[in-house]
Every structure is written in structure tokens, then in C-alpha cells.
Amino acid sequence: MLKTVAGFAAFGLFWGAWGAILPAVRTGAGVNDGELGVALLMIGLGALVSMRFTGYLIDRYGGVVLPVVTVLFAICGVLPALAGSVVTLSAALLLLGATSGAMDVAINATGSHAEAATERPVMNFAHGMFSVAVVVASLGTAGLRAAGVGALPVLGGAAALIVITALVVLSQRDTAQAASGSTSAQPAATGDARNPRADAEGSVRGRLEPTLLMFGVLCAIAYLVENAWQSWSAVHLDTSLNAPAGLASVAPAVFAAAAATGRFAGNALLKRVQQVQLLVFGGLIAAVGSLVAATAGHPWIALVGIGIAGLGTSVCAPTIIGMAGAWAGPARRAGAISVVTTIAYLGFLIGPAAVGAVSSQWSLPVALGGVAVLAVVVAGLAPVAGRIAGAR
Template identity: 55%
Template sequence: MSPNARARGRAPVFLAFAGFALFWGCWGALLPAVQESAGVDDRALGLALLMVGLGALLTMRATGALVDRYGPRVLPLTALALAAAALGPALVSGGAALAAALLLLGAASGAMDVAMSAAAVARETAERRPLLNLANAAFSATVVVASLAAGGLRAAGVGPLAVFGGVALVLVGLAATVLRPARGAPRPVARARGPRPRRLLPAPTLLVLGGLGGLAYLVENAWQSWGAVHLESTLDAPAGISAAAPATFAACAAVGRVAGNRLLSAYAAPALLPVAAAVAALGSLLAALAPTAPVALAGIALAGTGTSVCMPTLVSVAGAWAGDDRQASATSSVAATAYLGFLVGPAVVGLVAGAASLRAALVGVAALAALLCVLAPAVGWAARRPRR
């Protein structure tokens, strides 16, 4: 495959990840404005935000099955769904309406997450080259840029509806152009006829990969959600410094994923994942015990670099294990299982911080990253299990 052909094949994947990140980067910066326009207090906002995760869990596995059946036609539809759902939080008022809007937003987001990840795995299979870490690096880099841009627009007086409207137009444009499957694109591989077992739970291999991904996501979202709070409340950092915590994490995640994509060309996932988890554990411990804000930011940078590699690599392993005809179902099962860790991470940190201290809770996050390091070699066992 020529470099030009490879670039053309990869462009829709990168643009899908960037479009997805464009919304979520703006969302993080505009959440206070959404809260204000909806007229809800912190408690109502916290309850409404739970609906994002619930909505995603409701659509992830179903989207995987749809991608396996209909192929690349599903991705632009999920982008359109996210474009429509992006407007909802800026249009509603009241806790119940905001919760309903965020449930729809989560459902659309979970569907697009699975569809674009499946497209990346399919491209990896076609090229026989790692790609998913690089695509996730595009996501992380776009989140940084989008969050800074949205913050600047908010400071200039631009409201959330206008910003999300612009994001929706970008998503519609992507769906109508580069995300549309080309004419003559290959259809999904036909499945063999005959009865197939129906599972209430994913296969053991996918449960193992999803469980490891859940640990990685727990560590990742714990730092994304609590890093700034730790700097400000534990280390008395000024607001300008504490706000650098999530940006530092996302920027280092982008760098880590670019490096991880290169390393996967030379090293197998069972060799790379323990090292990445060890880096995350070391960074988490350094940040949790840091005496000053700069030391904590250095630890957060290490944590972001280490955790960034884990989930994309696990999804790649799942897709390779499943084969062409079940790739999307396999990746969606791993993503849905792992997403539970993403949801509970911030809540667990908050509960432990309330019972002990935030510093102690973040030391616990480091311990979980160390546990991931110990368990990561199970990826090799899972990948060798036969499909059934």
C-alpha cells in the first residue's frame, strides 16, 4: 500500500476522532455555562451528568452489532446523532430536562465512540499496522485545542448554544463528506450460517480485556476529574495553575499515544502494557504525594503518558482476536465493560476523600495503576484463547 493510499484510508478515522474530541473539548470548558443556562445547582448537575455514562452504556454494544452488520455506513449516522444531541444541553432548563438531554447525548456519544473505534480497528487490520493509539492521540490533542478555544469564546461572551451549534455543523459536514463510505467500499464479511450461542455476557477474553480497560479508565478519569482539585485544595495552587492539570494530562496523553503507536510496531501488547501501567502508577504516586504543585503536575504528566496507551491497545487486541466478522461487537463489548471504570473512578475518589483525604484517595489510584501493571500480562493469555 502506497503512502498516499494509506493516508487517504486513515483520514476518515483521524477526522472522526477529531470531530468527536471537538465536542468533548468544548463541553469541558462550557459546562459551567451549561449549568448556568439550565439553572441547576451542583447536586442536580452531578445527577444529570450520570446520565451521560448511562446513555453510552445503553448504545455501545448495540452499535457494535450494527457496525458488524452494516459496516462503515453506521459511522456517519452516529456523527449526525451526536450533532443533534450536542444542542440539547444548551436548550433546556431544569434538572429533569437537563438529565434527559444528557441521556440522549451519552447515547449518541457512546454510539460514535464505538463506530469510530471499529473503523480504526478495521483500518489496522487492512494495513497490518497499529493505528488506534495514533487516532486517540488526535482525540487528545483536539481536546486540548477545543477546550482552550471554547474557553476563549466564553470569555468573549459567546454562549454555549452558539459554540455547540458550530460543533454540530462540523459534525454534519464530516458525516456528509469524509465519513461517508466510498462507492464500491467492501461490505462486512458475511458470517457463517448456522446457530450461534447467545451470550448475556461477553466472551471471557473480552471480559478480561474490558476489566483491564476499566482499571485504566478509572485511573485516567480520576486524574482528569480530580487533578485540578488536588492542586488547588491540597497544595494551595492558584486557579491558573490548577487549571493546567487537565490540559497537562490531555497533552501528555496525546504524546504517549503517538509513542505507543510506534512502540506497538516493535513490541507486542503484553510487553508494552505492563510498562505503560508502571509509568501510570509511578506518576500517580508522585502526583498524590507531591509537596508542591509543579511536582504534582510532573506526576500528572507521567500518569497521562502511561494510561493513554492502555485502552486503545486493549481495543486493538480485542479486534484482532475477534476477526473481521465480529470486530465491532468485540470492541464495543470491551469498551462498554471498561466504561464502568470510567464512570465510577471520580465517584470512588470522592467517597474515599470524604472518608479520609484527597491525598489518600489519590494514593489509592496509584495502587490501582500498580494492580493494572501486575495484571496486564493476562492480555497475552486472553489473546491466545480460541474464539467460540
Template identity: 35%
Template sequence: MLDAKRGRWAVAAMFMVNGFAMGAWAPQIPLLLPRHGIGEGAMGLLILGLGLGAVSAMLFAGRLIQRFGSRFVLTGFATLLVPVLPLIVLAPTVPLLALAMMVFGAVAGCMDVAMNANAVEVERRLGRAIMSSSHGFWSLGGFLGGSLGSLIIGAAGPVTQAGTVAIVMALTVMLARPFLMQAPRPASTEDHPPAALFPRAPIVWLLGFTALLCMVPEGAIMDWSALYLTDELGLPLSAAGLGFALFSGAMAMMRFAGDAVRNRFGAVRTLRVSGLIAAGALIGAAVAPTPALALLAFGLAGLGIANTVPIMFSAAGNLPGMAHGAALSTVTMIGYAGILVAPSSIGFIAEHAGFRGTWAGLAVCLIFVAAMAGHAKVADGVRPH
């Protein structure tokens, strides 16, 4: 049990490393445009390449985890992630920048699957949920990477920031690696045949689609809440980021509390109530007459959405009869596709239906999540070995 408790904090450190890298990357984005003489459109395509690299690589993560174990895969990709930000910052040409960003996405994506798989293993050993707070550590890492990274860029420049981030990540990975949990290896390949690139079990795709519906609203609020608040509700531009700030802050707080909630009420009830809270919040955003009420609605949406994705990942990692990591990689891939789908599709819908209709439509997605909550009951199948 002591090893499991240490493993719990070790995998939390890995979640924080992944979030720290993504947070530190964000303040570098505006600096790349003048450095390479590119515009916002080209930068958007480069960022899309990063996302596509992540989602594509997730397809193969499950097979790697089955063959080598989540601990080995997690430490390997965490180590590969360390030098990626300096490579992006030091890329001398746009083609090399595009390649570095795709590598960034692929490595971070595979690490994401492996750290979720390792968190599932810790849940099994401890016999209780730890997934929500693990994702809370990712949010904390993103906050620290973004805020401290911006300060370092302002004080010492982008190259120094990238190097400092790499050093912090390397030290954290080195300290956490010895304490990560390792899943028991299967006795034979006959017991657990190699994971198919696309699992055929319908439940895997249902969980993945449900995870996608959880993540699309997150991406929509991230990308479009500021425009809605300023253009339709008259919020000053200086406060445009408050919608996503309140959303992400509420999400982080609820994720740290989410494990206790799930351990108390179970995955199904937690998912169902969370989906309904988030749906109600987005309906509130759709009908809000003032910026203050819309901001309150986005904060409530963060509370509701916070625990949905961690529950879906726990459910995928505990599906009976599935090779370790196989279902989780597919569900993760489909779910994170929602972050890629949201910016373009939401913009198209909003152009024709308006943002109020868009938020109402996203509320319907979350009502579907609540209706499908019964399929997440396997998330509670965590038992100590």
C-alpha cells in the same frame, strides 16, 4: 493499500469529530445552570444521565456493527451527533434538557464503539497499529472544541457556538464518510451468529476490567487533582487546573507517538511498561512534598496511561472467534464505566484515606494492568488482508 491509508485518515477525522463535540460541550455546562435555574447538584445528575446513556447504548453497538458493518454504524451515529449540541442549548425545560443529554451520551457512546471498531479494521488492512494516534486525534478534537468553543461563546454566545460546531462536524463527517473502511461481511449467520448482549468469554470481561482500571486513574486525575494540589500542597487556585492540563497534554503527545512504540516493541511490552510508568508516577504524586513534583508526577502519569486503553481496544477488536464489534462494545462499555465510577468512589476513598492514599491505591490498579499485559497479545494480530 491506498484505500486503507485513506481509511486511516478518515477514521482519524471521526475520532476528532467525537472529541470536538465533547470539547465544545464542556464550556456550555456553566451556562446551563442560570438558564434553567438549577444548581451544581442537579447539573451533576444531568451529567450522570449523559454518562449512563453512553454506557447503556454501548451494549447494543456491537450487534449493530455485526449486522450493518462499522462504516455504516459510524457514519449513522456521527450524523446523528451533529444536531445534538444545538438541541441541548435550545432545550426549553429541564426534562427536555435531560432527554437531550441522554441522547447525546447514547449517540456519542455508540459512535465511540463504531469508530474504534473501524480503527481495528484499518489496523488489519495496514498490518500495523494506528489505534493510539486515533485516540490522539480524539484528544486534539477535544482541545480544539473546548478552546475554540469557549472563544466563540465569548464573542457570539452559546447558540452561535452550538450552530458553528454542528456545521464544522457536518462538513467533516461528509468529507470523511466516502473513505471509511468497510469490514468484509460474514458469509452466513451460521459463521458469525448474532452477538450476545453480554459475551460469555471470560477474556472479554478480563480485558474490560483491565480497561476500567486504566480509565479510573484518568477520571480520578480529571476530577480530583486540582483539589489535591490546592488543599494538600498549597498550589494557588489560579493554577489548580495545571495537574490535569499536564496530564492530558502528555497523554495526547504520547498517543501520537504510541503507534510507533507499539509497532516497535509490541502490545504486551508497551502495555506492561506503560502501566509501570503510570504506577510509579502516581506513587510519586502520593509522596510528592511540593506542588512542582506532584505536577511532574501527573505529567508522567499521562505518558504512562496514554497507550493503555488503545491497546485494550485493539485487543478486544482482534479476539479470535468473536463477531466483529461484539467484544469491543463490551470492553468499551466496561472501560468507560470507570469514568463514571471514579468521581464518586474516589471522593469517598479520599475522604477516609486521604488523597495520598488514593493515588497509591490507584498505582496498585495500574500494577495489575501491567501484570495482565500478556492477555493483550492479540492486539498485535493485525495483518493486511
């Protein structure tokens, strides 16, 4: 469990620092808003290229993949600070996205394995640590920026901490694994005795793909809701509600802090409720919060709604990923999670752009109201997913 929590915290450390230091990266590269938007798309493209292959590597080589991709991620995280044009920035972000996607798959596979090995909920707690790290890194980077620190020292410092984490924590072999001689992802040699769907026969792949597609689409919708608020909450307060700049800038931190709280609470609730039930509750709470925030007439009411949305949506994606990993069984767990996270990442990418497109046609509150509808869809499809996959 320590490796899972440390991996998610390291991942959140970088992305929290990244969000706060992005204006300095933009200035250093000398790009305008349009060029920056194009460059940022490279992160998603790079991730989509690497995620499926990373799952194969974990299934083939096991836990050694996690520290390797973590170090590569840390190194590539420094590259955007060195960019001096839109071309070099795009190239740097493509590499950053590829290693980010690889680490995303690796830490989720490690978490799913920890859940199976300990028979205790881990994923929501680990994702909660990601959110905590995002909040801490965002606030810390904001303080460093106020003190005049540039992009290279900030991203270089974050990279150093991530490398230290990889060498000290992530490279260590789990005690349970050492005793059994297994790795975090075992090569597919035999079926999972607890899951007849995971027989290592030629027919498994045909039955596996539709179920994983279902999990992936459901997770993509959850990610769309999550990233829509993470990306547009400050803009909503600023442009829709004319909030002061300082108050508007707090909105993403409120969302991230609420997400951390929700994930820790969700991890505890999984000891008392089924995964499907938690997913239903999370989707409905996210819908209520999204609707409150989208229709609010005052910034403070919108912040309350954003916090509620963060609480609800926070448990959705990790619960879905945990369900997929449990269904796939140890022989194909990493590969299954890479399929789900790759599909889900499309929702993470599409979310902000979709909100922007709808907003340009109607208004931002209307677009964010549509996000509430998608949260209801997650809640509505959760029981269907549970029945099809036989989740418990």
C-alpha cells in the same frame, strides 16, 4: 485510516468544548451542583444503553453506521444548551450519552478494522488525535467564553464542524474496502481463517464472552485511572496543594496534552514492541506518575506527576481495545469492541465517583494514591490477558 483519525478528532472536539462550556450550561439550565451531578450521570446511562446495540448494527450493516451516529451525536450535542431545568437537562444528556456511546463504539470498530486491513498500528494514533482535539477545543472554548460567547454558539459551532466531518470524510467508502467489496464490519458468515477462536459456529459465543469480559475489566481499570486524573487533577492542585486558580485549571490540559504525546509515541512503539509489552510499560509509568502527583508537596511537582500519569495511561485503553478487536476477527470485531467498551465505560463512570468517595473518608491524596495501585494492576494483568487471548 483517515476515517478513524477524523472520527476520533471530531469526538474529541466536542468533549473538549463540553468540559470548558459546562459552567455556562449549568447556569443556563439553572441547576445547582447536586442537580448537575445527577444530570451528568445520564450521559453514562445513555451510553451503556446504546453501546452493545451499536456493535450489533455495525456487524449487520457495516460502515454506514459511523456517519449516521456521528450526525446524531452532533445534533444531540446542542440540546444541553437549550435546557432550562434539571429535567430537560437530564433528558438532553441522556440522548447525548446514547449517541456518544454509539459513536465511541463506531470509531473504535473502524480503527480496529483499519489496523487489520493495513497491518499497521492505528488505535494509539487515533486516540492521540482525540486528546489533541480535546486540548485545542478546550483552549478555544476558554477563549470564546472570555469573549462572552454563550453555550449555544459554542456547542452549535462544534456540532456544525462534526456534521461537516461526517458528510465529507466519514461517509466516504475506504479505497481498500471498495476494491474488495467489504465493509468496515462484515456480517458473521464465515470464521476468521487467522483466528480459530472466531469460527462462526454456535460454540464461538461461549468461548468469546469470557475473553471479552477479561478485556473489558482490564480496560475499565485503565479508564478509571485515566478519568480519575482528568476529573480530579485541578481539584487536587486547588484543594490539596492550595495552588492558584489559574495554575490549577491548567492541570487537565497538561494531562490531555501528555496523553496525546503518549498515544502518538505508543503508536510508533508498536512497530517495535508487542502490545502486551506496551501495556505493561504504560501501566507502570501511569503508576509512577500517579504516585508522584498524589504525594507531591508542591503544585509544580504535582503537574509533572500528572503529565507522567497521562503519558502512561494514554496507551492502555487503546491498546486493550486493539487487542480485543484483533482477537475477535473481522466477523465479530464490532460486536466484540462494543462489549469491551461497554464494560470499560463503567470504569470511566466509576473513577471520579470512587475517588470522591475515598477522599471523603480519608483524603484526596490518599484516594489518588489508590489510583496508582490500580495502574500497577493494569501492568500486572497485561501478560495474563496476552496469554489467555493469544495476543501478538
